[in-house]
Amino acid sequence: xxxxxxxxxxxxxEMMLEIAKRMKKKPVVIIIGESNLKVDEVLxxxxxxxxxxxxxxxxxxxxxxxxxxxxxxxxxxxxxxxxWDLCEGCPACYYSCPLGAIDFKIVKSxxxxxxxxxxxxxxxxxxxxWMNRYVFVRxxxxxxKRLATDENTWIIEEGWHxxxxxxxxxxxxxxxxxxxxxxxxxxxxxxxxxxxxxVRELEVMI
Ligand code: SF4
Ligand code: SF4
Numbered sequence: 666x667x668x669x670x671x672x673x674x675x676x677x678x679e680m681m682l683e684i685a686k687r688m689k690k691k692p693v694v695i696i697i698g699e700s701n702l703k704v705d706e707v708l709x710x711x712x713x714x715x716x717x718x719x720x721x722x723x724x725x726x727x728x729x730x731x732x733x734x735x736x737x738x739x740x741x742x743x744x745x746x747x748x749w750d751l752c753e754g755c756p757a758c759y760y761s762c763p764l765g766a767i768d769f770k771i772v773k774s775x776x777x778x779x780x781x782x783x784x785x786x787x788x789x790x791x792x793x794x795w796m797n798r799y800v801f802v803r804x805x806x807x808x809x810k811r812l813a814t815d816e817n818t819w820i821i822e823e824g825w826h827x828x829x830x831x832x833x834x835x836x837x838x839x840x841x842x843x844x845x846x847x848x849x850x851x852x853x854x855x856x857x858x859x860x861x862x863x864v865r866e867l868e869v870m871i
Pocket of ligand 1: 718719735736737738739740741747751752753754755756757758759
């Protein structure tokens, strides 16, 4: 199994489908963010619930402000609403509340849909800002690997921005430790007009 990561936004999706179509002689699986690709057959759909978020019951809350002081993430507004983009589900606000007005909820963090488009298996994902992307990307890649028909299958994956290792682990441009090839330089997508050279580069490797 070979793994290509294409970095960038917008035009990358068109490019990936085009690359996959041109590589039809070899088995290909695409991993892609939310797209408008034609769906010929849905193979599976999964909702991922893995994030705990605080909820304030405003009927119980007397607006004492203790939770606001306790939250180190600035996730609680002056109207005592919790911003889930900032909330990390820690128990600080919960323990600070004298009235037991705070509870937690496991919320949806992502969706994964697997479908066939023009004969090509597509693993399409969406995720909330609070998603643990490091875990999610492993899960999505595992699904793609299960779709691979044999060891010659190419997985073409849209680069995830920002990836945890994009800033922490990655040492050489857009290198990704799981990838055999990374397209796009300086984390910019290769331009559509360069598609022929992109496909040529891939074909040389096959
Ligand atoms: S759970 Fe933690 S991060 Fe979330 S609102 Fe409460 S104190 Fe803030
Ligand atoms: S600590 Fe409890 S009662 Fe006080 S403002 Fe926060 S939720 Fe309301």
